[in-house]
Amino acid sequence: MANPVLIRELLTSLRTRRALALAVVFLFALAGLVMLMWPEGGVYSVAARSSQRLFITLSLALLTLVCLCAPAFTAVSITREKEQGTYDMLYHTMLRPGQIVMGKFVAGVGLLLVLIFSSLPMMGACFVLGGVSSGDASRAYLIVILAAVFLGMVGLLCSAFARSSFRALVLCYAFILCFCGLTWVPSIVLGLWAESVHSIHLVRALSPFAAMISVINPGRFQLEHPVPPLPYGRFADSMWVFCIAAVAGSIVSLLATYLRLRIPPQPRKHKDASIIEDRLELMKRHVKFPFYLLDPRKRKRMIGRLMNVIFVKEMRSKAFSRSVWVIRSMYLAMVASLVLAFLPLTQIDKIGIDTIVFTCVSLPLGLILLISPVLTASAITEEQEKGVFDMLRCTRLSAWTLVAGKLQVAWFFLLLLLVSTLPTFFVLTYLSCGPDDMEHLNQGINLIRPFNFQFAEGWEHLAKVDAQIVYEMLSAFAVVGVAMVLTTAIGVVVSAFSGHSSNATAASYCLMLTWAIGTFVPHLMSSNLPGGFVRTCLTLNPFVAAATAVSTDVFTTMPAGLWIMNLKVTVGAIAALLVVGWLRVWWLMRPQRD
Amino acid sequence: MIVTQNLTKKYANDFVALDRLDLEIGRGEVFGYIGPNGAGKTTTIRILCGLLRPTSGQALIDGKDVTHNVRAIRQMTGYLPDSFGVYEEMRVWEYLDFFGACFRMPGKQRRKRIDEVLEITRSEVMRDYFVDTLSHGMRQRIGIAKTLMHDPKVLFLDEPTNGLDPRARVDMRNLIRELAELGKTVLVSSHILPELASVCDRVGIIERGVLLARGTVAEIMREVRPNRLVELQFRGDPGPARNVATTLESEGRIHDVALLQDMVQFEVSGADDAVANILRAFIEGGVEVVWFQEEEADLEEAFMRVTDGAAAAGTRGSGKD
Numbered sequence: 075m076a077n078p079v080l081i082r083e084l085l086t087s088l089r090t091r092r093a094l095a096l097a098v099v100f101l102f103a104l105a106g107l108v109m110l111m112w113p114e115g116g117v118y119s120v121a122a123r124s125s126q127r128l129f130i131t132l133s134l135a136l137l138t139l140v141c142l143c144a145p146a147f148t149a150v151s152i153t154r155e156k157e158q159g160t161y162d163m164l165y166h167t168m169l170r171p172g173q174i175v176m177g178k179f180v181a182g183v184g185l186l187l188v189l190i191f192s193s194l195p196m197m198g199a200c201f202v203l204g205g206v207s208s209g210d211a212s213r214a215y216l217i218v219i220l221a222a223v224f225l226g227m228v229g230l231l232c233s234a235f236a237r238s239s240f241r242a243l244v245l246c247y248a249f250i251l252c253f254c255g256l257t258w259v260p261s262i263v264l265g266l267w268a269e270s271v272h273s274i275h276l277v278r279a280l281s282p283f284a285a286m287i288s289v290i291n292p293g294r295f296q297l298e299h300p301v302p303p304l305p306y307g308r309f310a311d312s313m314w315v316f317c318i319a320a321v322a323g324s325i326v327s328l329l330a331t332y333l334r335l336r337i338p339p340q341p342r343k344h345k346d347a348s349i350i351e352d353r354l355e356l357m358k359r360h361v362k363f364p365f366y367l368l369d370p371r372k373r374k375r376m377i378g379r380l381m382n383v384i385f386v387k388e389m390r391s392k393a394f395s396r397s398v399w400v401i402r403s404m405y406l407a408m409v410a411s412l413v414l415a416f417l418p419l420t421q422i423d424k425i426g427i428d429t430i431v432f433t434c435v436s437l438p439l440g441l442i443l444l445i446s447p448v449l450t451a452s453a454i455t456e457e458q459e460k461g462v463f464d465m466l467r468c469t470r471l472s473a474w475t476l477v478a479g480k481l482q483v484a485w486f487f488l489l490l491l492l493v494s495t496l497p498t499f500f501v502l503t504y505l506s507c508g509p510d511d512m513e514h515l516n517q518g519i520n521l522i523r524p525f526n527f528q529f530a531e532g533w534e535h536l537a538k539v540d541a542q543i544v545y546e547m548l549s550a551f552a553v554v555g556v557a558m559v560l561t562t563a564i565g566v567v568v569s570a571f572s573g574h575s576s577n578a579t580a581a582s583y584c585l586m587l588t589w590a591i592g593t594f595v596p597h598l599m600s601s602n603l604p605g606g607f608v609r610t611c612l613t614l615n616p617f618v619a620a621a622t623a624v625s626t627d628v629f630t631t632m633p634a635g636l637w638i639m640n641l642k643v644t645v646g647a648i649a650a651l652l653v654v655g656w657l658r659v660w661w662l663m664r665p666q667r668d
Numbered sequence: 669m670i671v672t673q674n675l676t677k678k679y680a681n682d683f684v685a686l687d688r689l690d691l692e693i694g695r696g697e698v699f700g701y702i703g704p705n706g707a708g709k710t711t712t713i714r715i716l717c718g719l720l721r722p723t724s725g726q727a728l729i730d731g732k733d734v735t736h737n738v739r740a741i742r743q744m745t746g747y748l749p750d751s752f753g754v755y756e757e758m759r760v761w762e763y764l765d766f767f768g769a770c771f772r773m774p775g776k777q778r779r780k781r782i783d784e785v786l787e788i789t790r791s792e793v794m795r796d797y798f799v800d801t802l803s804h805g806m807r808q809r810i811g812i813a814k815t816l817m818h819d820p821k822v823l824f825l826d827e828p829t830n831g832l833d834p835r836a837r838v839d840m841r842n843l844i845r846e847l848a849e850l851g852k853t854v855l856v857s858s859h860i861l862p863e864l865a866s867v868c869d870r871v872g873i874i875e876r877g878v879l880l881a882r883g884t885v886a887e888i889m890r891e892v893r894p895n896r897l898v899e900l901q902f903r904g905d906p907g908p909a910r911n912v913a914t915t916l917e918s919e920g921r922i923h924d925v926a927l928l929q930d931m932v933q934f935e936v937s938g939a940d941d942a943v944a945n946i947l948r949a950f951i952e953g954g955v956e957v958v959w960f961q962e963e964e965a966d967l968e969e970a971f972m973r974v975t976d977g978a979a980a981a982g983t984r985g986s987g988k989d
Contacts, residue, residue, distance in 0.1 A: 349759075349796050376765055376775040383769040390762055391755035460753030465814070468717055468747045469770035470739060665721040665735060668680055 079169065079177025083151065084184075096146070100139055100189050104132060104196050129200040130290045131595075133214040136193055137286050140186065140222045141254055142584050145246040148182035148229030150239040150576045152335075157239060157459075162339050171335035175230065175328065183226035190218055213289045213313060221282040224320040225250060227327040234334040239576035240456070244448045247583050251444055257281040279312035280319050288312045383471070384479020389486075407494035411437055434498035435620035438554045441491050442561055443590050447582035449487060450565025452575035453480035454659060459575060463662075473660035477566060477652070484562040492554065549623035553637050556644045557616040561586055563651040570658040590616055613639050669695040669822060669853045670716065675725035677711050677877070685711040687877040688725065693855060693870075698848045700868035701857040704975055708877040709857040710750065713824045716855070717747045729822055743771070746815035748808075750826040754799040760791070760810055763799045764817055771818035778817075785813040788850070789843060805836035812843065823847060825856040829863055841867045861885075861971040875975040892970040895923060895935035898943065900950060901958040902930060912953035921946060930958075 108128065152174075155161040164174065197215075200206040229246045236242035261278040278284050350356055377386045454476075457463040466476070565582045572578035593615040596608045612618045612632060619640030622629050629636070670693040677686040686708045693699045703709050714720040716727055718738045727734045734741050754763065761782050768778040786792045789809045794802065799810060808828055815823060825844070829837045844867045847854055858864050864871065865885045872882040881888050902909050906927070913932050916922045921942070922934040932950075936943050947960050 374762065376779055377769040379775060383766060386769075387755065387758075387766045390766075391758045460755070461749065461751055462753040462755070464714075464719060464749055465747070465752055465767070466770065467719055468742055468745070469767065469818075470742055470772055471770045665715075665718050665738065667721050 077173055077177040077180070079164075079174050080181050081177075083177060083181030096143065097189060097192070100143070101192060103139065104135060104193050108132065108196050108199055125200045125202075125206055129197070129206045129210070129214075132193075132197060132200070133218070133286055133290050134283070136190065136214075136218050137221060137282055140190065140218055141225060141250050141282070142580075142587065143189070144186060144222060144225035145229045145232075145243055145250065146577075146580045147186050148178065148226045149232050149242045149246040151178040151182055151230065152233035153236050153239040153242045154576070156237065156339075165335075165339055171332055174335055175331050178233075179227065179230055179328070182230065183223055186222045186226060187219065190215070190222060210289060214286060217282055217286050217289065217313065217316065220317055220320040224324045224327070225253075227324045227331070228253075231327040231331045231334075234331045239574070240452050240579060243576050243579045247447075247579075248444065254281050254283055255440075258284070275312075276315060279315035282316055282320070285313045285316035382475060382479040382482055384476055385482040385486075388479065388483040405494075407441060407491045408497070411495040411497045435550055435554070435624065436617060437498050438492050438495040439557060439590070439616055439620060441495065442488060442554070442558050443586050445488065445491065446484065446558070446561035447565050447579050447586060449484040450480065450562045451569050451572075451579040451582040453477075453484075453566045454569040454662070455572050455575040455578050458573075467663050471663075473663050474656055476663075477570075477656050477659050480566055481559075481562050484565070485558070488558050488562070492558065546624045549637055550620050553616060553620040553623050553640060553644075556641055556648070557620075560589075560644050560648050560651070563648050563655065564589075567651050567655040567658070570655050570662065589614065594618070609633070612636070614643060616640065616644075669693055669697070669730060670699075670855065671726075671728045672712075672716075673726045673728075675712070675715065675727055676723050677708075677715065677720065678723045685877050686715075686722070689874075689877070689879055691872060691879065691882075693853060695853055696848060696851050697869045698844060698854045698856065698867055700861075700864035700871035701855055701874065702859065702861045702864065702871055702971065703857075703874035704859055707859075707874045707975075709859075709874060710826055711877075712874075713747070713826050713855065713857060717745055717824055718742060719747075743818065744820055745822045745824060746818070746820035747824045748811045748815045748826060748828060750830060752811055754802075754807065754810075756800050758799050759796050760786075760794045760799050760802075760813075761796065763810065764814055767814045768817045773818060781817055781819070785816045788816060788846065789813045790839075805832050805839075808832065808836070808840065809843075812847075816847075820852070822853045823855070825854065827857055827859070829858060837863070862968055873971065873974045880974050888974070889970055892973045895937045896943065897933065897935055897963040898922075898946070898960070899963055900932045900934075900947075900955075900960045902932070902950075902955050903958055904956050906930070908954040909950065912950050912955060915953075916946060916949060 152161070155164055197211060200211070201208075225246075228249055229242070232242040232245040232249070233239075236245060257277050257280045260274045279288075350359070374390070377383055454463075457466060564585055565578075568582045568585065569575070569578045572581065593611040594617065596611040609632060612629065613636055618629055618632070619637040622632065623637035626634075670691065672689050672691040675686055675689040675691075676684070678684050689708075689712065691712075701709050701712065711720065715722050716729065716734055718734050718741045721735055729741055729744060732740050732744075755766075758766075764782045764785065765778055768781060773781065782795075783792075786795060789812050791806070791809045791813055794806060794810065797806075799807070802810060812825070812828070815825075828844075829840050832840060841864075844854060844856055848867075848869075856864060856868070861871065861873070868885070870882065870884055871888065873880045873888070881891055883891070900909070906929070909932050910927055913922070913925050913927060913934065917925050917934075922936055924933075924935045926933040936946060943962065947957070950960075951957055
């Protein structure tokens with residue numbers, strides 16, 4: 075008998091505009107790539123080379139799109155039932171948890187597989203040009219399909235455990251980022267230092283991108299990431315490492331989702347609403363729990379006259395604004411920052427300054443990209459979803475106060491995280507210093523450090539440090555700061571135009587990844603693309619801009635002052651986005667026609 | 669205080685939610701806005717609050733057009749939607765403080781007002797509760813407290829008794845009455861007429877966007893049922909009762925006579941003396957009367973008569989309320 079969950083999911087998802095829009099965007103993106111990379115010459119050997127490049131690009135693009143789309147299909151499938159209040163009803167039918175899991179899984183991943191297979195004609199273009207074997211293409215598709223199944227299953231698992239679609243999406247994207255990107259970090263940072271540590275290469279091989287690159291371009295991969303003979307086979311076999319991991323991960327996720335769905339829905343726990351007025355008691359709590367810098371049980375003050383009401387409301391009501399959460403996140407960011415700062419310094423002679431510079435500026439930017447959509451993509455939609463927006467419209471709250479309050483909350487949190495990554499900037503400063511500067515820097519820091527407090531003398535020494543170094547650090551920080559503002563502005567604008575937080579989060583992640591990573595892709599295919607186009611794309615890229623701000627040794631082919639151009643463009647984009655966001659919210663707050 | 673003239677709202681699919689609505693609500697009046705689901709109650713309220721633009725016609729509150737004086741209207745009105753959201757991890761007083769600040773009330777005034785609205789709604793005990801953990805009844809009270817924060821002259825309460833238990837319904841009705849005593853003009857909607865009959869000065873019954881009846885409950889009852897329904901129970905032989913009833917009907921003094929086994933039901937037009945004369949006629953006709961009484965006006969029945977029930981039966985197309 076047909077699975078009723080599957081039928082309902084397929085009917086509702088195929089009826090939506092989202093399914094059609096996603097298919098159109100997906101196929102147009104791939105078709106655009108084929109058009110861009112199609113060889114102009116008719117010489118066979120040139121065409122074959124182009125075919126290989128096209129195959130490489132298409133495979134990577136297909137995998138990237140699958141990674142970006144998988145959460146949109148499955149990560150909200152169970153949480154949406156919870157939000158709409160239909161989960162309890164579904165649970166109390168005769169359906170078994172296994173049927174619910176399979177129905178949701180097949181519907182979500184099935185659609186994703188349809189999209190993957192619809193890209194076959196474009197892949198067929200590579201065969202027309204020659205130079206690509208059917209074995210390579212089959213292996214590439216195997217990786218993409220396994221990635222879709224595994225990430226789809228992880229999305230379903232997140233959906234089973236999370237209370238809201240928003241949280242499920244954030245969890246799922248965070249996992250994808252770790253699984254696809256973080257697995258590369260140990261081998262990049264420690265690779266040369268720990269050539270013989272096989273486990274590091276095993277970790278990297280878990281990433282679907284490592285597996286894909288090992289299949290589509292094994293020669294280049296081995297050249298850039300030489301690996302000693304592994305006890306478990308050739309490096310090209312990293313594809314099988316990924317395949318085994320994906321299959322095992324899918325099974326584990328499936329089981330965990332099944333077990334989770336067997337537990338009946340639970341009512342929310344009662345919260346302790348008591349407030350502690352006694353100062354002594356509050357002091358004791360401070361001593362007991364140092365995390366309680368802002369004790370949740372201490373009576374708060376009324377909203378101040380100069381405060382943005384939305385900012386205060388968000389700080390009081392949002393989970394991420396709880397002091398425990400904030401401090402733990404800062405702590406994690408600082409640890410990551412210190413590790414990233416310390417490890418490259420131990421092998422500076424081996425991996426070179428370029429890599430260190432790029433790694434150091436990547437940490438704050440990566441954090442911004444990861445967290446910004448979490449903070450901003452539900453800014454407007456959640457007010458609508460909670461049913462509070464109409465009540466806000468009935469007050470004297472202005473559109474600008476609403477937009478500014480939402481942005482302020484995101485900036486507050488992101489700035490705290492950026493401050494936590496300052497050690498990386500100290501490393502950059504250290505690397506940029508000559509012997510004289512180093513002497514002044516050390517003496518200056520020594521004089522102003524705690525228990526010395528000789529600020530005047532310390533500052534004199536610091537002032538003698540080459541102004542160029544300070545300028546470079548400030549430039550990099552400016553690029554990062556402006557990138558932070560842009561990502562939050564994107565999130566708020568997307569939220570103002572979306573109907574659901576989940577859609578807004580997915581769209582924000584896609585837009586931000588397109589901006590931060592998509593603008594780097596033309597550089598990888600620079601031989602096929604006009605130089606001007608590649609330069610323009612790189613100018614927009616925040617990673618490139620931040621790296622060129624602190625070092626003239628990276629991206630030497632790019633014109634000087636790239637980061638200034640990046641700043642100008644980004645500030646312009648922020649201004650435009652803020653105006654659009656404000657106008658949209660202003661319009662939403664006006665009397666509506668429907 | 670509230671005036672609408674030819675107020676019409678058509679949605680994109682040509683669905684008419686409001687059809688030339690004329691309404692007048694006086695200052696300090698509690699007006700019950702009754703209608704089945706999908707009749708146009710919420711649409712009216714949303715237009716009056718400045719949330720929705722009418723297709724044509726005009727709506728005025730205290731002489732100000734709601735579509736052209738949005739800020740003034742928002743300051744003057746308080747709106748409690750039928751279902752409204754709350755924020756997580758926020759205490760009741762913080763929730764009220766937030767909405768007070770949204771109306772740009774100074775801090776000191778807000779602090780005082782929070783105490784006042786909690787007292788009015790008898791919710792002082794909930795002051796430090798987390799607003800997202802409140803029961804439905806408690807939440808409705810806090811919703812009204814929020815609506816009162818900026819001391820509006822006019823209150824729009826959209827189905828505030830929906831989903832409440834019997835005790836909470838009574839409390840809510842008392843609260844509405846108290847709001848009227850504070851001098852507020854209250855427009856309260858419901859899909860059940862008896863629910864509001866006891867607290868409203870006047871009611872309006874709407875269906876399919878058309879206002880079918882308006883006035884006091886008694887006026888509407890008279891409109892719906894112009895004659896008084898009387899029941900008479902007797903014992904013994906039904907013959908005399910049948911004879912008297914036939915005679916009175918032929919004389920035109922009673923109508924719609926129904927003779928049951930030991931009871932006669934009929935309608936009487938006229939004042940109390942006419943009813944007394946009819947009773948005398950039965951007794952003089954040899955009928956052994958056990959009891960004789962006028963049947964109380966059934967608000968439910970009156971409502972069903974005014975509205976044809978088509979919407980409830982699902983004959984109406986989809987649309988917003």
